[in-house]
Amino acid sequence: MTNFNDKVVLITGAGNGIGRATALAFAQQGASVVVADINQSDGEETAAKITQAGGIATFMLCDVTKDRDVQTLVDGTLETYGKLDIAFNNAGIEIEQSKLADGEEAIYDKIMDVNVKGVWRCMKYQIPAMLQQPTSAIVNTASIAALGAAPKMSIYSASKHAVIGLTKSAAIEYAKKGLRVNAVCPAVIDTDMFKRATQSDPQKEQYANSLHPVGRIGQPEEVAAAVLYLCSDLASFTTGVALPVDGGSTAI
Ligand SMILES: NC(=O)c1ccc[n+]([C@@H]2O[C@H](COP(=O)([O-])OP(=O)(O)OC[C@H]3O[C@@H](n4cnc5c(N)ncnc54)[C@H](O)[C@@H]3O)[C@@H](O)[C@H]2O)c1
Numbered sequence: 001m002t003n004f005n006d007k008v009v010l011i012t013g014a015g016n017g018i019g020r021a022t023a024l025a026f027a028q029q030g031a032s033v034v035v036a037d038i039n040q041s042d043g044e045e046t047a048a049k050i051t052q053a054g055g056i057a058t059f060m061l062c063d064v065t066k067d068r069d070v071q072t073l074v075d076g077t078l079e080t081y082g083k084l085d086i087a088f089n090n091a092g093i094e095i096e097q098s099k100l101a102d103g104e105e106a107i108y109d110k111i112m113d114v115n116v117k118g119v120w121r122c123m124k125y126q127i128p129a130m131l132q133q134p135t136s137a138i139v140n141t142a143s144i145a146a147l148g149a150a151p152k153m154s155i156y157s158a159s160k161h162a163v164i165g166l167t168k169s170a171a172i173e174y175a176k177k178g179l180r181v182n183a184v185c186p187a188v189i190d191t192d193m194f195k196r197a198t199q200s201d202p203q204k205e206q207y208a209n210s211l212h213p214v215g216r217i218g219q220p221e222e223v224a225a226a227v228l229y230l231c232s233d234l235a236s237f238t239t240g241v242a243l244p245v246d247g248g249s250t251a252i
Contacts, residue, residue: 002232005030008081009231010073012064012122013091015042017191018141020049021220022088022227027055029228034077036062037091064091064118074125084129086231089122090141092159094193097152108155115159120166123181127174135178137231140167142183144246160185164242171240180239182230187246188217213248 009026013019015037023033027050035050035057037043043059050057058080062073077084092115095107119140130136145153146160164183171181188194188208194217198204209216226245229235244250 002228002234003029004086004228004231007031007085008034008077008083009086009088010034010036010077010084010126011088011090012036012062012118013141014046014088015039016046017193018186018189018220018223019088019090020046022090022224023057024049024053025221025224025228026086027053027057031086032056032081033058034073034080035059036073038063064089064122065113067121070118070121070125074129078129083133084126085133085136087122087126087130087138088141088227088231089119089126089138091118092141094197095153095156099152100154103155111155111159112162115156116162116166119163123166123170127170127179130179131174131177133178135236136180137235138167138170138179138181139227139230140181140183142167142185142242144185144187144244144249146183146185146242147244147250167242168240175239180230180235182235182239183242184223184226184230185242185244185246185250186218186223187212187244187249189223190217190219211249212246213252216247218245218247 009031011019011023014023014035027033035043035047047057047059060073060076062069140163142163143160145157146164150157167183223245
């Protein structure tokens with residue numbers, strides 16, 4: 001039931017971190033994967049890793065803040081593979097930590113443009129294509145910052161709360177059409193995003209480990225496993241959920 005043979009999967013932000021790990025995992029389970037990213041060399045590297053391992057993948061350059069890019073991405077997926085079954089809307093950016101009153105409007109707009117409007121825009125163009133299939137599934141990447149306060153990350157936290165709002169509303173709108181829409185809410189995951197946040201201070205890494213009851217941060221493959229579950233037939237009765245993948249963080 002977690003076999004994705006004959007499924008076409010589109011992943012944004014697939015050039016690195018969680019998106020790349022998920023692209024590799026879907027390909028290992030037989031899916032044809034569209035690797036979308038704003039970074040050409042990283043995206044091409046993900047696609048090459050898949051094809052070198054005997055899988056099926058195509059890189060498509062896409063900035064999720066550009067309407068035309070996203071439209072072209074979905075059209076290109078249909079032209080290349082004939083359909084779209086699964087989408088993982090994962091492209092996202094972080095912010096430098098600062099208290100709310102020290103924030104800047106340009107940063108607010110940038111975060112919202114990528115993290116919220118990017119997910120909205122992707123779903124807007126994906127959904128009509130996905131409704132052509134008897135069943136389909138979308139997973140959006142939120143964060144545990146979507147489930148509660150994230151001090152000094154208020155804009156990021158607000159953007160990820162909004163991703164859950166989009167996810168739940170779309171889930172209800174299309175529940176009777178065979179389309180399931182869910183979100184994953186990772187805690188701290190060992191990706192370049194995490195490394196950028198901790199490289200200036202090694203103590204931050206230890207602190208990050210200590211935040212999780214399991215005593216460590218997560219690996220991108222552990223988020224990928226949750227995404228594959230939510231997109232599989234094992235989750236056929238699950239829609240509109242925001243699933244923490246967090247080493248127990250939100251249980252405290
Ligand atoms: N790493 C964490 O601790 C963590 C925790 C919770 C949630 N998240 C979320 O997970 C997602 C992936 O994060 P990651 O840690 O893998 O980050 P990452 O920085 O390692 O990878 C993000 C990828 O998204 C791409 N990207 C950025 N802006 C884009 C745009 N406008 N259009 C298309 N692609 C774009 C980047 O080029 C990169 O390849 C993000 O939405 C992030 O907010 C990460």
